Amino acid sequence: MPTIEEIRGAARGLEERVHRTPVVTSSALNELFGADLVLKAELFQKTGSFKVRGLLTKLLRLSPAQQQRGVITVSAGNAACALAWAARSAGVPATVVMPATAVPVKVAAARADGAAVELVDGDLIAAYERIRDERGLTGVHPFDDEDVITGHGSLGLELLADRPDLGTVMVPVGGGGLISGVAAAVKQLRPEIRVIGIEPEQADVVSRSLAAGEPQKLPTARSVADGLAAPVCGTLTLPLIQQYVDEVVRVSEAALVDATRLVMSRTKLALEPAAAAPVAALLEGRVQPAGVTALVVSGGNLDVTKLTL
């Protein structure tokens, strides 16, 4: 499991390759919540989400032979675009298995970064395994991978460096990759800082896994926060969350919608609903901000065709 030295090494590997995203404040949000909030504006990251941190870290750590043969993943969305971008950046060929129903703009984005996109109508995992084995590719899990988690930890280091006065960190939770890395970084250096995860009530696989004591699966996981709708909790992320995360809370779909509009109107950040989960938790009173409270605005891959002008 990632040590602080491993996370620091990953952060050094990412320097000059990905953005060191800014933290921003909003006096309007502070007044509204009576809090001292800082927003980690990770929506400005390459490809519009944090995912490139972990995926690029993974690709840079493959053996030269693995890098030469290439990598493969399966994803309908952000991870596909992030892996394609990271692969181009690392000079590694990438194949992405996407459902035939994937949003065309995401397919186009992955192709624009040079990935071979395999559109599959049917069993995605079967297609992924077949292509991986036929072509000798290295499979990359979008979140349940130690290198990926270690790379995500770089975001936690940046938060600590930029705001040494932090009291709380609030992180959106899908399968648990981001919060595992961030919590591992924060708690190893500053165990007194609270780390709280937020997931949709309708896609609460991490909460259920924590309650069961082992990774659970959801029959379906749909949320307006599509970036958080993971149907499975990772086998590597769960023990890290058990060890390092103080609490995981759930938020309603209505709160996610309200929070997205609220943050956009007050901060002018074009965030996606997943990234508004921490504010949704404040709106519903699920978390009491204490001290300087960092909210990780994890991504901005909003479907802008939904903006009716």
Place this chain on the structure above:
Amino acid sequence: MPTIEEIRGAARGLEERVHRTPVVTSSALNELFGADLVLKAELFQKTGSFKVRGLLTKLLRLSPAQQQRGVITVSAGNAACALAWAARSAGVPATVVMPATAVPVKVAAARADGAAVELVDGDLIAAYERIRDERGLTGVHPFDDEDVITGHGSLGLELLADRPDLGTVMVPVGGGGLISGVAAAVKQLRPEIRVIGIEPEQADVVSRSLAAGEPQKLPTARSVADGLAAPVCGTLTLPLIQQYVDEVVRVSEAALVDATRLVMSRTKLALEPAAAAPVAALLEGRVQPAGVTALVVSGGNLDVTKLTL
């Protein structure tokens, strides 16, 4: 008309009171247009638009007696909120005449900043003049005012300081207040930099006024870029535009919509359609970028209820 020293004085008066907004770049937009673009992210300004620069400058320059009696303006939107905010900042009582049909959230924002809002069903200008005279208030024009124009010039100074390598500046145009101030600042210091205005085809009062050689009025001015739908050109702004602006081009409604979505998806800035006018001009080929090209992203007061999630 504002000298460079007057603009510098206004900028000093605004320091610590308004934001010095950042310039940001987007490799995605640069690739798309084959250009070297910098975005002046003025949507992060207080109240979400550039208007506080000019209006606060105006309020700070009133006599103590005028400040004590208070100010009044008429507006349905951004200027109402900006005047209310500036008045609170300057400690001046403010009255805002708004149409009864004004968007409730804008009425609430003006009230939240302590302005007395007079909702009028009928002749706004008549109501404005009556209240102004009855109460001895100082009328503040939202753009056709020398102090307002001078204050807006501060944005031009920031651009020159942040990007001394500028070749072109592109500015959204409504009644001409912002571009008058920006062009006066830029051209007095760096006459070789091109300054180009962009207005909607459906609200092209400045283009028509330039063609006629005197301020024109439009019977109606409606655009998806509501911030640019001024039905009149200023009597002070027109001569400044004639003197300092190289060209004013027009863009279609479709290009404004496409540009808003494009900029939001590529930069994650939650801009309003008015602020996307420079990119609309690039999309339609109305302007050829030359050298480093600054686009003024003038505001972010998007109606977020139009975001269907």
